[in-house]
Amino acid sequence: MAGSEYGTINMAPFRSPHHSASSVSIIGVEQNPKPGEMSLAHRGVLFLDGMEEFPKKTLDMLRQPIENGKVTH
Secondary structure, eight states, X not given: OTTSTTOOOOOOOEEOOXXXXXXXXXXXXXXXXXXXXXXXXTTSEEOOTTGGGSOHHHHHHHHHHHHHTSOOO
């Protein structure tokens, strides 16, 4: 509760996109910058339940940021 004697509680973001989500919605858009699920999970968790059901293209797009430890557009 804000303003209470306990202070503010900040929780890390938790994002869990469905396997049918598009690559763009997970990675983000470059031309008109909009954050994707990966950016929205910054300093939190991007949970890919049923990872084997995500398209190979999406998983390949996630590989480089995971290996580099940062997202660059």
